[in-house]
Amino acid sequence: MISFYPGPSKIAPDLDKYMQEAYDEGILSCNHRSPSFMQLMEECLLTIRKKLDLPKNYEVFFVSSATECWEITAQSYHGKKFMHIYNGAFGEKWSKYNQVNDPITYEFPLHKNISLHQLSQLGAADADILCLTACETSNTTFIHPKTFQKIKKRFPNPLIFIDATSSMSGLRMDWKSGDLWYASVQKCFGLPSGLGVMICSPKALSKINKKDTHYNNLWSIYKNQQKRQTTHTPNILGIYLLNKVLQHRPDITTIDITLKKRMKETEKFFKKLGYEFLVPVSRLRSPTVLGIKTSKEKVQLLKKLAKEHQITLGNGYGAWKETSFRIANFPAHTDNDYDKIKDFFKKIEKV
Numbered sequence: 001m002i003s004f005y006p007g008p009s010k011i012a013p014d015l016d017k018y019m020q021e022a023y024d025e026g027i028l029s030c031n032h033r034s035p036s037f038m039q040l041m042e043e044c045l046l047t048i049r050k051k052l053d054l055p056k057n058y059e060v061f062f063v064s065s066a067t068e069c070w071e072i073t074a075q076s077y078h079g080k081k082f083m084h085i086y087n088g089a090f091g092e093k094w095s096k097y098n099q100v101n102d103p104i105t106y107e108f109p110l111h112k113n114i115s116l117h118q119l120s121q122l123g124a125a126d127a128d129i130l131c132l133t134a135c136e137t138s139n140t141t142f143i144h145p146k147t148f149q150k151i152k153k154r155f156p157n158p159l160i161f162i163d164a165t166s167s168m169s170g171l172r173m174d175w176k177s178g179d180l181w182y183a184s185v186q187k188c189f190g191l192p193s194g195l196g197v198m199i200c201s202p203k204a205l206s207k208i209n210k211k212d213t214h215y216n217n218l219w220s221i222y223k224n225q226q227k228r229q230t231t232h233t234p235n236i237l238g239i240y241l242l243n244k245v246l247q248h249r250p251d252i253t254t255i256d257i258t259l260k261k262r263m264k265e266t267e268k269f270f271k272k273l274g275y276e277f278l279v280p281v282s283r284l285r286s287p288t289v290l291g292i293k294t295s296k297e298k299v300q301l302l303k304k305l306a307k308e309h310q311i312t313l314g315n316g317y318g319a320w321k322e323t324s325f326r327i328a329n330f331p332a333h334t335d336n337d338y339d340k341i342k343d344f345f346k347k348i349e350k351v
């Protein structure tokens with residue numbers, strides 16, 4: 001079975017080998033304040049820095065999931081003036097988790113760029129934190145790195161928080177255009193779920209509410225990370241696997257180019273077959289997840305037939321649950337996987 005579900009998705013190659021290695025090395029029985037764990041954490045942080053090409057002064061933290069980051073940002077920046085800018089289910093959920101801070105929301109249409117003019121009218125310049133979703137996995141829209149740069153330039157004061165769950169480690173990020181980035185590892189990292197990665201600028205660190213007493217408050221996470229430890233007993237296997245998987249990957253620029261090229265070819269392929277995309281404007285489509293719109297009946301039929309061909313298509317999500325399907329284009333997918341999915345669709349459409 002090849003999973004094109006946008007998370008959990010196909011896992012990275014050789015993961016079975018790394019799991020066996022973790023078992024054999026005994027790291028899974030080590031206490032999370034032991035030198036063995038601290039060494040693993042040190043190594044994994046260095047690998048992330050190197051492979052994702054992070055700015056030197058940005059910090060990396062381990063958390064449990066992207067959803068947890070919604071909670072952490074609400075708690076550890078409590079009392080700040082938040083503005084949530086979104087166009088789909090994940091961005092909206094983030095703002096819902098943040099009701100305690102009574103945020104301003106700006107919902108932009110699926111087929112349009114974010115309007116800086118409208119952001120300005122809503123008071124973005126005076127906000128403390130702007131929250132955005134780099135790839136809205138639910139409806140497969142994409143915020144272009146140039147758009148992030150423009151937002152940063154136009155609104156230099158607020159911190160910019162970015163949910164990069166279905167793009168981190170798949171696409172090259174312009175890290176400096178954001179202050180706090182996060183992702184779960186079951187998307188582009190090609191790992192089993194249960195671990196999240198958060199990346200933080202010095203400016204975001206300087207504004208943490210140090211009085212936050214939740215177990216997963218960002219200030220404790222940071223203080224522990226300085227000792228190469230975590231606030232709680234973390235997902236040690238996940239951290240071990242993350243380190244191994246990233247170590248064996250090419251640099252992020254190469255991955256970025258590969259995924260974008262493959263997405264362009266895939267779009268062309270489906271267009272030729274007469275399929276319609278969820279996102280009409282090509283520039284606003286995520287290079288990591290393709291959303292295709294069709295009838296409810298056809299979605300059901302395609303999913304059933306795909307299964308018979310050992311292919312898992314991703315369900316639609318939220319408003320698009322029944323009338324769309326999604327295809328992940330993550331680093332763990334190979335060109336051979338894409339040949340298989342294309343052969344399947346050629347067969348179905350009899351071309």
Ligand SMILES: *Cc1c(COP(=O)(O)O)cnc(C)c1O
Nearest residue numbers: 065066067090137163165166184
């Ligand atoms: C998958 C996803 C999430 C949720 O991830 P969890 O690991 O379930 O917390 C949040 N945001 C985006 C954009 C996602 O794609």
